[in-house]
């Protein structure tokens with residue numbers, strides 16, 4: 001990341017920084033965001049068409065809570081005019097609020113509680129499928145399969161279809177932006193998953209069942225059924241929001257536990273600490289960096305935004321801000337006060353946070369009951385990618 005000259009008259013640093021997906025040593029982006037925060041509260045990136053980065057917790061929180069200024073009509077900083085609209089993430093209130101009202105009951109604490117036995121059963125099945133091997137790639141063999149399996153059950157689809165969803169994830173969410181044919185492969189992946197959901201919606205319209213798609217097909221907004229196009233956009237968003245996120249969070253958490261035996265042993269001996277430790281992992285490894293589009297010219301926290309400008313709100317900048325958090329760079333697995341915003345804040349705060357939390361607790365608990373001691377395989381080069389900051393592979397070994 002190179003610092004560049006300030007433009008004439010500008011009172012802000014300009015950096016050559018982008019968050020596209022391409023492999024870098026693990027930890028690179030969290031450190032880069034920490035560095036940016038200490039340069040200035042707002043920074044201009046010279047990448048793409050040029051966009052802003054807000055770097056401090058107070059401003060990021062406020063931006064997330066002001067959809068009248070910071071719109072979700074685009075949430076990717078280098079795509080200010082997207083040709084798609086994922087629901088509810090890319091809607092602003094009040095349109096977005098109506099969809100949240102429909103989706104809320106599916107992800108409520110009570111709905112998640114009812115799913116709990118199935119979540120535990122799927123988690124245990126997966127771990128037992130490789131426990132005797134003494135090794136696995138944590139991400140490929142567990143962290144991705146686990147939330148995908150749960151998602152399939154919520155959709156009412158056979159678990160045997162999981163591989164298809166994981167292949168679409170590879171094309172749409174996980175591929176490196178510098179890979180040959182990236183754009184073409186991604187477009188093909190989006191077309192395939194869109195066609196899949198369109199077909200599923202048509203099937204459930206004919207033959208309603210006890211699953212998410214049937215529920216959505218029968219739901220209404222202000223008395224009118226939800227159009228197919230919006231149902232497809234909702235399914236696509238759930239696919240993008242719910243699978244890789246849990247996998248990435250698990251990967252960062254287990255990388256920490258595999259390399260910090262003291263913390264690992266403590267969780268094995270005191271599983272009651274798992275929910276508290278989970279919050280600390282969410283805080284320290286807050287990998288989502290939402291984008292927003294400015295609705296008007298405004299000076300916000302000193303930053304001279306113009307209508308149409310894009311701004312990046314890296315959540316780790318907020319959750320690791322020393323102005324708001326004690327010992328922000330340490331992982332304190334019994335941290336008592338931890339009001340982090342790893343699930344966002346304001347109207348778009350993560351709708352799946354109850355489900356995500358339970359999946360994370362169950363994964364840590366069931367894993368450590370069966371595999372209490374493990375380490376990262378020797379001679380592993382740990383790489384991450386930008387965008388949503390995530391690890392690519394995490395080979396683990398145990399006796």
Ligand code: HEM
Pocket residue numbers: 072075088089090096100237238241242243245246249288290291315342343344345347348349350351352353355356
């Ligand atoms: C550790 C796992 C997860 C993390 C860290 C996470 C984080 C986030 C964040 C930061 C946002 C806000 C995005 C923004 O402000 O534009 C968000 C939105 C959302 N998340 Fe999650 N998420 C996780 C898991 C899930 C799961 C499991 C689901 C459901 C299957 C889910 C569904 C959603 C939905 C539907 C939204 C959009 C809400 C709206 O726009 O109103 N997430 N998530």
